[in-house]
Amino acid sequence: xxxxxxxxxxxxxxxxxxxxxxxxxxxxxxxxxxxxxxxxxxxxxxxxxxxxxxxxxxxxxxxxxxxxxxxxxxxxxxxxxxxxxxxxxxxxxxxxxxxxxxxxxxxxxxxxxxxxxxxxxxxxxxxxxxxxxxxxxxxx
Amino acid sequence: xxxxxxxxxxxxxxxxxxxxxxxxxxxxxxxxxxxxxxxxxxxxxxxxxxxxxxxxxxxxxxxxxxxxxxxxxxxxxxxxxxxxxxxxxxxxxxxxxxxxxxxxxxxxxxxxxxxxxxxxxxxxxxxxxxxxxxxxxxxx
Amino acid sequence: xxxxxxxxxxxxxxxxxxxxxxxxxxxxxxxxxxxxxxxxxxxxxxxxxxxxxxxxxxxxxxxxxxxxxxxxxxxxxxxxxxxxxxxxxxxxxxxxxxxxxxxxxxxxxxxxxxxxxxxxxxxxxxxxxxxxxxxxxxxx
Amino acid sequence: xxxxxxxxxxxxxxxxxxxxxxxxxxxxxxxxxxxxxxxxxxxxxxxxxxxxxxxxxxxxxxxxxxxxxxxxxxxxxxxxxxxxxxxxxxxxxxxxxxxxxxxxxxxxxxxxxxxxxxxxxxxxxxxxxxxxxxxxxxxx
Numbered sequence: 338x339x340x341x342x343x344x345x346x347x348x349x350x351x352x353x354x355x356x357x358x359x360x361x362x363x364x365x366x367x368x369x370x371x372x373x374x375x376x377x378x379x380x381x382x383x384x385x386x387x388x389x390x391x392x393x394x395x396x397x398x399x400x401x402x403x404x405x406x407x408x409x410x411x412x413x414x415x416x417x418x419x420x421x422x423x424x425x426x427x428x429x430x431x432x433x434x435x436x437x438x439x440x441x442x443x444x445x446x447x448x449x450x451x452x453x454x455x456x457x458x459x460x461x462x463x464x465x466x467x468x469x470x471x472x473x474x475x476x477x
Numbered sequence: 478x479x480x481x482x483x484x485x486x487x488x489x490x491x492x493x494x495x496x497x498x499x500x501x502x503x504x505x506x507x508x509x510x511x512x513x514x515x516x517x518x519x520x521x522x523x524x525x526x527x528x529x530x531x532x533x534x535x536x537x538x539x540x541x542x543x544x545x546x547x548x549x550x551x552x553x554x555x556x557x558x559x560x561x562x563x564x565x566x567x568x569x570x571x572x573x574x575x576x577x578x579x580x581x582x583x584x585x586x587x588x589x590x591x592x593x594x595x596x597x598x599x600x601x602x603x604x605x606x607x608x609x610x611x612x613x614x615x616x617x
Numbered sequence: 618x619x620x621x622x623x624x625x626x627x628x629x630x631x632x633x634x635x636x637x638x639x640x641x642x643x644x645x646x647x648x649x650x651x652x653x654x655x656x657x658x659x660x661x662x663x664x665x666x667x668x669x670x671x672x673x674x675x676x677x678x679x680x681x682x683x684x685x686x687x688x689x690x691x692x693x694x695x696x697x698x699x700x701x702x703x704x705x706x707x708x709x710x711x712x713x714x715x716x717x718x719x720x721x722x723x724x725x726x727x728x729x730x731x732x733x734x735x736x737x738x739x740x741x742x743x744x745x746x747x748x749x750x751x752x753x754x755x756x757x
Numbered sequence: 758x759x760x761x762x763x764x765x766x767x768x769x770x771x772x773x774x775x776x777x778x779x780x781x782x783x784x785x786x787x788x789x790x791x792x793x794x795x796x797x798x799x800x801x802x803x804x805x806x807x808x809x810x811x812x813x814x815x816x817x818x819x820x821x822x823x824x825x826x827x828x829x830x831x832x833x834x835x836x837x838x839x840x841x842x843x844x845x846x847x848x849x850x851x852x853x854x855x856x857x858x859x860x861x862x863x864x865x866x867x868x869x870x871x872x873x874x875x876x877x878x879x880x881x882x883x884x885x886x887x888x889x890x891x892x893x894x895x896x897x
Contacts, residue, residue: 358642380719388646390723423684458610469749470647474615507845508843550841553775573767581808583808583873587775598890626851628832629832635867638784670784672865702824734786748880752894
């Protein structure tokens, strides 16, 4: 992490584009929106995110179902990820219903096309932020 | 992680619910309950957690066995995860015996139904918390 | 993480070297170069890294394609990882075009030989750094 | 991560012990021993760790080979993990040769029996520690 390559890394315009990669079903067993933030702007707002990569040539219809400790599941919430794009979905922005802050939850992410999902949290409840991230669990 | 979608994400009440996902055997090779905390309330207490998602329509009987560096394994401890619920299990709350703080341990999580397990630690020994998380290792 | 073995760990010069390991296609769905740093030197500069291990006896030709939320993919950028070496590639050092700081992106890493890829970020926007890491998603 | 179960979690002495789990070959593509620490005692010393779980009824002979950016691999270093034990191996404690601090490295972990490996770093170069962790990449 200290070193790295010592020459500039440049693209090759003649190379073929990367093709699709991923799975259709994903799960994140950990979920928690920290109830509070320090710092300015949305970058430093405490947030819980699933980052989705759709490397296909067509848009992916993604459905996210949420599970809780003390109530029935909600969803699926719908997210469309355009062709050959990534979307960083903040659980903070879910509506009707919103996701309660400060409570544990889990999620299942389903897509009609193969995608890749990674879970990231930024916790800025205290003055110095903390981060976590993991590739989600996948099947199919 | 900065961006995200710019429209509200709403559930579709007509969509089918997400089905079961996961494996029956999981392992977490890293374990450590930090011996001390700063901050107020259980949220900021240093803790070591396995988050379990049970997306099945029936409760999952989960057994957790702990391994140590200098003594025989203990357990299995029993946890029931209700149907279509998540449980965030704190190793801090295990009893008879309690898990010693400040010592390394590892765990195997076994279930009669497929589940998904994720390992998370919040370390608040110092004034500014630190986080780690990873999907656990799975088989079967 | 507290304990560890209490004897020195020494190499065995008679043992056979470790052979190749890994996959040819990898994806990192999360990407973000924090737009700012505190602390001195490149070690404390905020950075986004893919660490690549090439355990083969021949160099690996690696191609990295980047995906964004609001624009077309760029790349593939070319990186050669020498035989039996690791390279810690900082996305910060990509050129023509550079990767915009403060925007979400994702990446696909493709290699002609099996490799192992791990994603790590050091965020030093605030006085006390934060870290995240995960093995990337792999196929093939 | 906030909630958790509200009853004590107790072991069932009649249950069968957990059996072996894991793979024989593992890789960690990211490695870095932070060159400096704050805080008191080995717990707060910056360290790079591979946590190994051996759930077998026999000891596991583990060999760790290290790869660098600018020099030939070293090792394999030998570690024995006793039957039904975990060992948290600090790369800081390797000898002849020691692992240079502040340089990137990667590792391959090989075992004669199935094991589970997880990579964890505690970075205390600054006053408030940072953590990262991920299950390692596995084969076989």
